[in-house]
Amino acid sequence: MSLYQKYRPKDFESLVWQEFVKISLQNAMLQWKIVWAYLFYGSRGTGKTSVARILAKWLNCLDLTDTWNPCHECVNCKAFQNDENLDIIEIDAASNTWVDNIRELIERAQFQPNQSKYKVYIIDEVHMLSKWAFNALLKILEEPPVHVKFILATTEIHKIPDTIISRTQRYDFKKITEQDIVDRLAFIAKSENISAETEALKLIWRISKWWLRDAISLFEQYSIWWNLKLEYLRANLQLVWDDFLKEFINSIQTKNRSEILEKLLFLREKWIDVKIFLEEIVFFLRDRLMESFWENIFHEYIRMFEVFEWIYGKLKYVPNTFTILEIWVLKLISGESTVSATVQSKSEIQNVQKPREEIKIEKKAEEKIKIEPETETEAEIPEIKEEKIVEKIVKNNTGKKFDIKELIESVKKDSWKWFIAMTLISSRFEIKDDTCNIYTSNDFNFQKLNTPEVKWYLSQKMETLFSVWYSMVIGLDKKGWNNILNDVWDIF
Numbered sequence: 383m384s385l386y387q388k389y390r391p392k393d394f395e396s397l398v399w400q401e402f403v404k405i406s407l408q409n410a411m412l413q414w415k416i417v418w419a420y421l422f423y424g425s426r427g428t429g430k431t432s433v434a435r436i437l438a439k440w441l442n443c444l445d446l447t448d449t450w451n452p453c454h455e456c457v458n459c460k461a462f463q464n465d466e467n468l469d470i471i472e473i474d475a476a477s478n479t480w481v482d483n484i485r486e487l488i489e490r491a492q493f494q495p496n497q498s499k500y501k502v503y504i505i506d507e508v509h510m511l512s513k514w515a516f517n518a519l520l521k522i523l524e525e526p527p528v529h530v531k532f533i534l535a536t537t538e539i540h541k542i543p544d545t546i547i548s549r550t551q552r553y554d555f556k557k558i559t560e561q562d563i564v565d566r567l568a569f570i571a572k573s574e575n576i577s578a579e580t581e582a583l584k585l586i587w588r589i590s591k592w593w594l595r596d597a598i599s600l601f602e603q604y605s606i607w608w609n610l611k612l613e614y615l616r617a618n619l620q621l622v623w624d625d626f627l628k629e630f631i632n633s634i635q636t637k638n639r640s641e642i643l644e645k646l647l648f649l650r651e652k653w654i655d656v657k658i659f660l661e662e663i664v665f666f667l668r669d670r671l672m673e674s675f676w677e678n679i680f681h682e683y684i685r686m687f688e689v690f691e692w693i694y695g696k697l698k699y700v701p702n703t704f705t706i707l708e709i710w711v712l713k714l715i716s717g718e719s720t721v722s723a724t725v726q727s728k729s730e731i732q733n734v735q736k737p738r739e740e741i742k743i744e745k746k747a748e749e750k751i752k753i754e755p756e757t758e759t760e761a762e763i764p765e766i767k768e769e770k771i772v773e774k775i776v777k778n779n780t781g782k783k784f785d786i787k788e789l790i791e792s793v794k795k796d797s798w799k800w801f802i803a804m805t806l807i808s809s810r811f812e813i814k815d816d817t818c819n820i821y822t823s824n825d826f827n828f829q830k831l832n833t834p835e836v837k838w839y840l841s842q843k844m845e846t847l848f849s850v851w852y853s854m855v856i857g858l859d860k861k862g863w864n865n866i867l868n869d870v871w872d873i874f
């Protein structure tokens with residue numbers, strides 16, 4: 383049995399995070415306040431499915447323990463553990479194999495359970511259901527048979543019809559923190575008698591990107607002879623170390639061409655994983671940014687940060703990840719990193735810039751308002767500079783205006799929110815009724831904005847500025863990234 387399976391939480395007692403979800407669920411259960419349908423919302427890897435499975439087991443357990451947990455011993459618990467409980471039906475709505483029969487499956491919920499108290503449907507990625515399947519689900523939720531429970535899990539709650547949401551009890555799952563993962567790994571290490579260096583655990587957290595399952599697999603794979611060492615991880619995961627990153631950044635700063643060429647060659651020869659390398663660099667730069675906030679060097683770090691982050695977003699579209707890294711590092715050194723290469727100078731671009739005017743947006747059939755960039759100058763990599771923030775005025779359906787420039791300016795002024803401002807500059811906005819859609823240009827920016835805290839912050843900010851409350855929906859729009867340096871792009 384893999385360590386992940388061994389240490390997967392099996393009851394509420396062994397569930398060590400999502401404290402709030404756990405407590406509210408347990409409270410409801412203690413009072414036997416059981417609803418027809420639960421909705422678990424949270425990003426990937428937050429433990430929604432694990433909790434759904436515990437809940438399903440709990441609902442059907444014949445002999446709950448003193449601590450109000452499933453017993454793991456009764457026929458129902460055992461059947462579930464052996465994947466033999468026909469009444470707990472797990473469906474992954476994202477998987478195509480279910481598309482045809484999912485509706486039928488839901489309709490069959492009307493029939494009595496085979497062996498247990500309840501028929502429990504766990505539908506993962508429920509937002510992927512087809513319209514027909516949602517209709518079938520809604521029909522059951524409107525008049526639920528006493529023997530049926532639904533546990534719906536989703537990463538994208540805005541795609542679920544309101545009619546469904548209003549018939550469920552919603553639980554929001556928080557992102558698992560670095561500390562949670564490091565603590566969990568340390569716990570496993572202790573239980574398995576493995577001596578693990580804390581720095582090695584932190585590195586695993588970074589590489590696994592908050593995915594506990596990946597973190598535990600890496601941990602298992604690299605714990606050699608009951609030891610987990612940072613050195614060993616670095617050597618085998620083809621990573622570089624902090625000193626190298628420091629020198630790498632330093633040679634870009636000092637524009638030391640021979641040194642940077644040497645380092646690039648080293649990366650290529652060692653066949654470093656460029657994706658992980660960029661992640662390491664971005665983390666490294668983040669720390670430098672924090673340290674140098676009041677210093678001149680800050681802006682230089684920002685520029686590098688922007689470039690590395692941008693390359694990161696492009697990696698999956700290029701045949702050779704080394705080449706894009708090399709070209710951009712050389713461009714950084716030669717100071718051309720934000721200049722379009724065919725080689726219109728900035729002043730030439732500004733000369734052809736159309737006079738600024740309020741963008742008039744016509745209502746489209748689907749009542750969406752699209753904001754297109756005014757001129758091609760926007761396609762450059764954004765910098766925190768006044769002139770780069772092109773005026774964009776958006777009207778919502780009521781004709782009320784708001785100015786994105788004003789929003790970005792205001793965000794910039796809040797301490798530690800500059801990274802949000804940076805991301806907004808390169809994003810596309812779309813207003814529909816009370817919803818503000820922000821389409822980011824790459825995964826990295828998407829991750830930055832798509833957190834409950836940032837969305838709440840932006841809604842509040844917009845309300846203060848424009849007296850309208852918008853729900854924020856963050857999307858990913860690769861096309862929206864305009865034609866950044868298409869000419870360079872043509873090389874690939």
Ligand SMILES: [Zn+2]
Nearest residue numbers: 443453456459
């Ligand atoms: Zn039981």
